[in-house]
Amino acid sequence: MAVQVVRLAVTAADLEAAYRIRHVVFVDEQGVPVELERDDRDPTADHLLALEDDVPVGAGRLVIEDPGFEGLALDLGPLGHLGRLAVLTSARGSGLGAALVHAIEHRAVSRGLRAVYLGAQTPVVPFYERLGYVAFGAEFDDAGLQHRHMWRELDFVHR
Ligand SMILES: CC(C)(COP(=O)(O)OP(=O)(O)OC[C@H]1O[C@@H](n2cnc3c(N)ncnc32)[C@H](O)[C@@H]1OP(=O)(O)O)[C@@H](O)C(=O)NCCC(=O)NCCS
Numbered sequence: 001m002a003v004q005v006v007r008l009a010v011t012a013a014d015l016e017a018a019y020r021i022r023h024v025v026f027v028d029e030q031g032v033p034v035e036l037e038r039d040d041r042d043p044t045a046d047h048l049l050a051l052e053d054d055v056p057v058g059a060g061r062l063v064i065e066d067p068g069f070e071g072l073a074l075d076l077g078p079l080g081h082l083g084r085l086a087v088l089t090s091a092r093g094s095g096l097g098a099a100l101v102h103a104i105e106h107r108a109v110s111r112g113l114r115a116v117y118l119g120a121q122t123p124v125v126p127f128y129e130r131l132g133y134v135a136f137g138a139e140f141d142d143a144g145l146q147h148r149h150m151w152r153e154l155d156f157v158h159r
Helices: 011-031 097-108 123-132
Strands: 004-008 046-054 053-066 079-087 115-121 134-142 145-152
Touching: 004 097, 011 046, 011 053, 011 079, 046 097, 053 097, 079 097, 097 115, 097 123, 115 123, 115 134, 123 134, 123 145
Parallel strands: 079 115
Antiparallel strands: 004 046, 046 053, 053 079, 115 145, 134 145
């Protein structure tokens, strides 16, 4: 059985691997314009990498938003923003997407955050619902794909 690990991307090689996975999934597979896929949040984000038998196969990132982001309650304080979640097609369905979400949530807790926001592609909303996220607001377009706002509190995460 393959050994799965999810960890913080720390080296330049880790970051390159995370960006390459995102490119394959979002640009090549989903047709997101390359100039939108990488953005000005990347240099300061926390990037998580999923590996199978030491081979990078998944990625995601955490950025921090101001209180009240996307209309969420101000008293939640600064919000974690989970994004760019991607697992290569060959590695899907074996739990790495969920493991990346959990790793990002733990990272958010360790940074003192109480809640996570994400913009979910509409077909992926059920995936996040299974992980405790709740959709709110109207559907919106981002990079040509329909999305829903989703969020959850982090009170369930062991600190
Ligand atoms: C969404 C994505 C990250 C899921 O990764 P994954 O490694 O296949 O997910 P997991 O294996 O951890 O799945 C966890 C659970 O969610 C379910 N699930 C996965 N994708 C789902 C979907 N699109 N809709 C509903 N349920 C889904 C799985 O069946 C699994 O259920 P189980 O716990 O009963 O076995 C992956 O499909 C992907 O990279 N998709 C393309 C990029 C994308 O859409 N990213 C999200 C942008 S918002």
